[in-house]
Amino acid sequence: MELYSRRRLTNWLIIGLSVAATAFGLLWLVLVLSTLLINGIGAISLSLFTQMTPPPGSSGGLLNAIAGSLVMTVIATLIGTPTGILAGTFLAEYARGSRLGEAVRFVNDILLSAPSIIIGLFVYEVMVVRMGHFSAWAGAVALAIITIPVIVRTTEDMLRLVPSALREAAAALGAPKWKVVVMVTYRAAAQGMMTGVLLAVARISGETAPLLFTALNNQFWSSDLNGPMANLPVVIFQFAMSPYVDWQVLAWGGALLITASILVLNITARLLTAWSSFKQ
Amino acid sequence: MAADTAIGRRQAATGRHGAFGDMAFHALTVLFAVLVLLVLGGVIVSLIVGALPALQHFGFGFLVTEAWNPVTENFGALAPVYGTLVTSAIAMLVGIPVAFGVALFITELCPNWLKRPLSTMIELLAAIPSIIYGIWGLFVLAPFVQEHIEPALIGTLGAIPGFGMLFAGPPLGIGVLTAGFILAIMVLPFISSVMRDVFETVPAVLRESTYALGATTTEVVWRVVLPYTRVGVFGGILLGLGRALGETMAVTFVIGNSHHIHASILQPGTTISAALANEFTEAVGDLYLSSLIALGLILFVITFVVLALAKLLLIRLERQAGR
Numbered sequence: 001m002e003l004y005s006r007r008r009l010t011n012w013l014i015i016g017l018s019v020a021a022t023a024f025g026l027l028w029l030v031l032v033l034s035t036l037l038i039n040g041i042g043a044i045s046l047s048l049f050t051q052m053t054p055p056p057g058s059s060g061g062l063l064n065a066i067a068g069s070l071v072m073t074v075i076a077t078l079i080g081t082p083t084g085i086l087a088g089t090f091l092a093e094y095a096r097g098s099r100l101g102e103a104v105r106f107v108n109d110i111l112l113s114a115p116s117i118i119i120g121l122f123v124y125e126v127m128v129v130r131m132g133h134f135s136a137w138a139g140a141v142a143l144a145i146i147t148i149p150v151i152v153r154t155t156e157d158m159l160r161l162v163p164s165a166l167r168e169a170a171a172a173l174g175a176p177k178w179k180v181v182v183m184v185t186y187r188a189a190a191q192g193m194m195t196g197v198l199l200a201v202a203r204i205s206g207e208t209a210p211l212l213f214t215a216l217n218n219q220f221w222s223s224d225l226n227g228p229m230a231n232l233p234v235v236i237f238q239f240a241m242s243p244y245v246d247w248q249v250l251a252w253g254g255a256l257l258i259t260a261s262i263l264v265l266n267i268t269a270r271l272l273t274a275w276s277s278f279k280q
Numbered sequence: 281m282a283a284d285t286a287i288g289r290r291q292a293a294t295g296r297h298g299a300f301g302d303m304a305f306h307a308l309t310v311l312f313a314v315l316v317l318l319v320l321g322g323v324i325v326s327l328i329v330g331a332l333p334a335l336q337h338f339g340f341g342f343l344v345t346e347a348w349n350p351v352t353e354n355f356g357a358l359a360p361v362y363g364t365l366v367t368s369a370i371a372m373l374v375g376i377p378v379a380f381g382v383a384l385f386i387t388e389l390c391p392n393w394l395k396r397p398l399s400t401m402i403e404l405l406a407a408i409p410s411i412i413y414g415i416w417g418l419f420v421l422a423p424f425v426q427e428h429i430e431p432a433l434i435g436t437l438g439a440i441p442g443f444g445m446l447f448a449g450p451p452l453g454i455g456v457l458t459a460g461f462i463l464a465i466m467v468l469p470f471i472s473s474v475m476r477d478v479f480e481t482v483p484a485v486l487r488e489s490t491y492a493l494g495a496t497t498t499e500v501v502w503r504v505v506l507p508y509t510r511v512g513v514f515g516g517i518l519l520g521l522g523r524a525l526g527e528t529m530a531v532t533f534v535i536g537n538s539h540h541i542h543a544s545i546l547q548p549g550t551t552i553s554a555a556l557a558n559e560f561t562e563a564v565g566d567l568y569l570s571s572l573i574a575l576g577l578i579l580f581v582i583t584f585v586v587l588a589l590a591k592l593l594l595i596r597l598e599r600q601a602g603r
Contacts, residue, residue, distance in 0.1 A: 011496035015389060021381025028465045029405050035420050083312050090309035104313045107320045110587050115526020117553045118323060121576045125326035145319055178305035206409020209528040213560055233411050240415045255415050259408060266407045
């Protein structure tokens with residue numbers, strides 16, 4: 001009986017620790033989000049969206065940074081989405097068992113977890129050094145490279161979920177394979193692939209490290225894609241590290257803005273997945 | 281023969297037409313798939329080319345020199361490499377047990393209706409960008425650590441002879457320990473979601489038969505689930521380690537950026553990625569820039585090895601589960 005109670009005691013102890021670990025994990029989510037809300041909400045005002053980043057000591061907003069981030073994210077998504085979808089299509093539809101397929105899948109998974117700062121260095125070497133100056137193009141390309149592995153992975157996974165019977169039925173009607181893929185498989189997997197794109201956008205909205213070496217920053221409004229361009233993450237980095245209180249407040253405001261949009265993107269993506277699996 | 285009839289001719293024509301479309305589309309997907317390979321190849325080549333001047337100038341000594349002096353142009357990678365390894369070690373030490381606890385709770389204990397929301401919330405930790413952890417770490421966590429945690433550590437563990445060296449010095453709040461702790465929170469969702477996924481691959485029969493023998497939940501996990509999934513669990517840990525090694529912004533905010541190696545983990549240090557983020561755009565001189573790129577190359581090699589190993593282990597597990 002003594003053995004039994006000792007075993008039971010260990011069991012309760014481990015269960016207790018496991019519950020504590022879960023609470024510990026959730027605690028950080030709550031802590032980070034709540035401090036963000038408390039510090040950031042004061043900075044959210046109309047001027048945040050209508051004024052440029054100020055010099056220290058005067059008031060201003062984040063308009064140029066928000067615009068710059070949007071521009072670079074859109075260009076990156078426009079480059080990354082077709083690339084990722086086509087490469088993912090290759091993996092799911094053409095590469096079953098092939099050497100090239102396995103190599104691409106392996107490399108893609110490495111890129112998925114590779115440090116983003118390395119991607120920044122790569123684009124710096126290839127674009128910034130060649131062009132002789134920092135530019136929004138380079139920033140967008142760096143972000144695009146980060147979106148590609150995310151989109152490749154989800155596209156492949158989602159296409160694999162499409163039942164083979166659908167493909168076979170289309171092929172039996174005489175459709176060539178490319179038509180089967182584009183008009184049948186893509187349509188069946190559209191929601192899932194959309195999820196991948198949303199997750200990729202969420203991933204790059206907060207990326208800072210690669211932009212430091214590529215788009216750098218710009219204190220002023222800029223519509224020149226060939227020059228440095230302001231963007232939210234780098235502005236937050238610069239302002240938060242500064243000793244000026246006004247700048248720190250703006251940094252919190254920007255941080256809240258980024259986190260809120262990322263959480264919205266993530267939750268939309270999850271709802272989309274839940275909805276498409278419910279429909280099936 | 282069939283090609284002579286009208287229908288046959290049309291079929292042959294559309295066949296050829298379809299064949300062309302097929303070939304073009306196939307070629308297009310191959311092209312973009314190869315592009316993925318080229319990106320990795322490009323990363324490797326550009327890092328080596330960029331790092332070459334520094335590596336030629338300093339030779340192997342670059343890896344084992346602590347000096348980092350932009351004025352005399354004397355650079356060594358020892359301090360950032362050391363900082364990268366130590367912060368990641370702290371992250372693993374804290375992160376692995378917590379991730380295991382979370383995965384255990386979600387797979388074995390938690391009621392079904394709670395599984396999904398709980399997993400989602402833990403995974404949202406991974407969605408929060410690095411810079412947010414950084415700003416939070418700088419303004420909230422570091423002052424808290426400085427006032428409450430570090431004095432306690434110095435008072436208790438710091439008093440132990442020998443071992444206490446790790447906890448010597450004034451409580452600064454900013455330093456290796458705080459950076460490692462933030463990393464632990466950041467890698468937690470990655471490790472725990474892999475653990476959860478591999479725990480769920482254990483056949484229900486195995487679990488149930490062990491319970492039927494009278495085992496407690498702890499014993500089921502320890503004697504059946506963990507041995508069955510140990511390859512996958514190890515893969516998940518390596519995946520988290522890969523993340524911790526390359527994490528940049530969060531660490532840059534709280535590590536203090538000092539190119540000196542201190543025995544104490546309470547003191548400031550630096551990591552490869554923090555050094556890059558801080559110094560790259562301000563680096564003047566080709567040798568300085570090249571030394572920073574050489575740091576990037578070292579980081580890439582370390583993370584590549586860790587991530588490749590993780591991937592190979594997880595592939596092995598998939599095959600095992602498939603059979």
